[in-house]
Amino acid sequence: MLRAAFLEAIDDITSNIVLRRIVERLERGDINGTIVAMHLDEAAFRPLDEAIRQAFNGGGVAAVEGMPALRDPFGHTVVVRWDVRNVWAEEWLRLHSAGLVTDIVADQIIAIRTALEEGLARGDNPRQTALDVVGRVNRVTGRREGGVIGLSSTQSDYVARARRELASSEPDQLRNYLTRARRDKRFDRSITAAIREGKPIAKEAVDRIVSRYADGLLKLRADTISLHETFAALGASKDIAFRDQIGKGNVRADTVTKTWRHTPGEHPRIQHIAMHGQVVRFDQPFMAPDGTAIPYPHAPGVPARHTLGCKCFCEYRISFAEQILGPAIR
Incomplete structure (x- = not known):
């Protein structure tokens, strides 16, 4: 489209x-x-x-x-x-x-x-x-x-x-x-x-x-x-x-986590392969090996070296136990 x-x-x-x-x-x-x-x-x-x-x-x-x-x-x-x-x-x-x-x-x-x-x-x-x-x-x-x-x-x-x-x-x-x-x-x-x-x-x-x-x-x-x-x-x-x-x-923000998912491609970024499976809290950025903080793949302000041609995506999860019972169960 x-x-x-x-x-x-x-x-x-x-x-x-x-x-x-x-x-x-x-x-x-x-x-x-x-x-x-x-x-x-x-x-x-x-x-x-x-x-x-x-x-x-x-x-x-x-x-x-x-x-x-x-x-x-x-x-x-x-x-x-x-x-x-x-x-x-x-x-x-x-x-x-x-x-x-x-x-x-x-x-x-x-x-x-x-x-x-x-x-x-x-x-x-x-x-x-x-x-x-x-x-x-x-x-x-x-x-x-x-x-x-x-x-x-x-x-x-x-x-x-x-x-x-x-x-x-x-x-x-x-x-x-x-x-x-x-x-x-x-x-x-x-x-x-x-x-x-x-x-x-x-x-x-x-x-x-x-x-x-x-x-x-x-x-x-x-x-x-x-x-x-x-x-x-x-x-x-x-x-x-x-x-x-x-x-x-x-x-609640503290019950949501983000996981970086790398999609295999013809010319993969070595840094993004290394980030595959990295888990952070919703209000925290992912950290690339070169030190770049990335809120989520293709986020505004992220350098082009981490966005152009990138097919990575972010997987979000909600902890229902924490959502209902609170952070004390951690």
């Missing part, structure tokens, strides 16, 4: 671009005006914002429904419900979603500005520079493909380097392109032939190859954002669901 929402936002931006306006501003050397004409405003990412809200709400509902039946000291059943309007939930949604979209737009502007400046510096005409940035219309689908809109500034730099490699006609440069993991391998044969025959790759072919490479990076960007934001939303909603019940007096 989040992946589709991100790609929907990018498609909305590119489909509303009027190439003529972009080219006119580039002909005047107006980089700022060119970026403004692309309408890279935060409103375009409302689908992503809404998808995060749905994931967060779904996580909170699941967390509450997964709580075992609670009873007060008199044996009466305690009614618990997920309240997405509680103060912690509203604060997380407001700060997290706003910060994410702001960061995406700011990074987009950096990537696009760099791509425009480099295109003009190479001596490319304004139309060529514009198409390299916003992508070219696929005559079959009617949608723009390739370009750097939607990519991070780092990924945009990858695209620029790939274009230089393919346009260089240098065997070493072409071989380096063939090491790029996100390239469209259907073009490998023609690149290998160019190396073998010592012939340059036609400009039209370079445009097609680079466009497919950029599309591969955009998919990676969508996958990365959707994975990270899904785990962030689910982790936060689960923690807030318990925090809300504690705040309402339905559960």
Whole structure:
């Protein structure tokens, strides 16, 4: 859902671009005006914002429904419900979603500005520079493909380097392109032939190859954002669901424990493997081997080295004996 929402936002931006306006501003050397004409405003990412809200709400509902039946000291059943309007939930949604979209737009502007400046510096005409940035219309689908809109500034730099490699006609440069993991391998044969025959790759072919490479990076960007934001939303909603019940007096904080659970992956974090099974009280953070205090996986403020691509989760348990009889039974 989040992946589709991100790609929907990018498609909305590119489909509303009027190439003529972009080219006119580039002909005047107006980089700022060119970026403004692309309408890279935060409103375009409302689908992503809404998808995060749905994931967060779904996580909170699941967390509450997964709580075992609670009873007060008199044996009466305690009614618990997920309240997405509680103060912690509203604060997380407001700060997290706003910060994410702001960061995406700011990074987009950096990537696009760099791509425009480099295109003009190479001596490319304004139309060529514009198409390299916003992508070219696929005559079959009617949608723009390739370009750097939607990519991070780092990924945009990858695209620029790939274009230089393919346009260089240098065997070493072409071989380096063939090491790029996100390239469209259907073009490998023609690149290998160019190396073998010592012939340059036609400009039209370079445009097609680079466009497919950029599309591969955009998919990676969508996958990365959707994975990270899904785990962030689910982790936060689960923690807030318990925090809300504690705040309402339905559960005592000193009866809740958290256990770190590591999910095996292709490139596991050694530190997170070491943390698997670590148990702490609800109001205490987990401690990573490098000394980082982590309230729960993907918690706000935790360094990226502990969050990006992480699939760990937190398991919460309530001690019913302590809940009813108090801490004296420990």
